[in-house]
Amino acid sequence: MSLTLYYHPLASFCWKVLIALYENDIPFTPQLVKLGDPSERAAFLKLWPIGKFPLLRDQARGQTVPESSIIIEYLDQHYPGRTRLIPEDAELALQARLRDRFYDLYVHMQTQAVIDNRLRPQDAKDRHGARNARTRLRTSYAIIDEQMKGSGWAAGASFTIADCSALPALFYASEVEPFGNGLANVSAYLERLKARPSVARVLKEAEPYFHMFPREGD
Ligand SMILES: N[C@@H](CCC(=O)N[C@@H](CS)C(=O)NCC(=O)O)C(=O)O
Incomplete structure (x- = not known):
């Protein structure tokens, strides 16, 4: 599967992206990150030194995308579905x-x-x-x-x-x-x-x- 979402199920900004993914049934691998766990935090900081999630990794396109709004823009551009999250107009x-x-x-x-x-x-x-x-x-x-x-x-x-x-x-x-x-x-x-x-x-x-x-x- 091309897309991996680094996230936590309680984290509100991650919800934004999960809603977007579920709206269009986009397949992805959920990667739960426990930031309180020192080794998980260290591994996550290597991917995104700011240390905030959600973070999307797109293996097929070789892209790592931070920031919930930008991830949603990215999904709308590269993985569009029935719900256009950014209107065409x-x-x-x-x-x-x-x-x-x-x-x-x-x-x-x-x-x-x-x-x-x-x-x-x-x-x-x-x-x-x-x-x-x-x-x-x-x-x-x-x-x-x-x-x-x-x-x-x-x-x-x-x-x-x-x-x-x-x-x-x-x-x-x-x-x-x-x-x-x-x-x-x-x-x-x-x-x-x-x-x-x-x-x-x-x-x-x-x-x-x-x-x-x-x-x-x-
Ligand atoms: N502007 C960021 C905000 C992300 C954010 O604040 N994420 C929180 C979870 S809801 C977080 O990673 N908190 C952990 C921390 O700050 O250590 C976005 O839209 O993605």
Whole structure:
């Protein structure tokens, strides 16, 4: 098999790529990496010294591809299927890329900041950073609620890269900063995402690892 995905089933940015792979039934070898294991970490750092996953290795094309959004672009270019993750229409493609960036930067990364703070020892907490991240999350939720008034997907009528990004971002964000009342469109969109077969499969595979998610420590 040509493609190997270095990943962890609980790692939110890996979900983005798993959803893309499952959307188009692209065959790949899943390579689970335990970054906490010194020898697995050392081997992974040889492939990608930044040490973050997902990472895709394409043996047939001799390419090693980091960064979830770039991996999805790569899959869409070289392993296209029934779901075009980057729309062919240039304007729609721009929208999809913008929403992908939005979910990564203003939802996903903010959620990671809150989680990172939970994992810090008491004497190294960054409460200011975590508070700012929650404020940014609430601003993002309001923007998304406005965008998702209809029943469509993040960048229009078709499922795209933006939806691959939205699921892990909103799933974990809603754990650390619940939507509460008044965000019916965001909640409905998250439920729509969860019902998508590619997403349901990713969540099912992550289930055995959910106990590892830090639920307290703010
Ligand atoms: N910008 C990267 C972010 C990747 C990322 O943050 N991955 C996390 C897992 S969700 C990771 O590797 N964490 C391990 C670490 O930072 O040591 C992408 O989109 O792929």
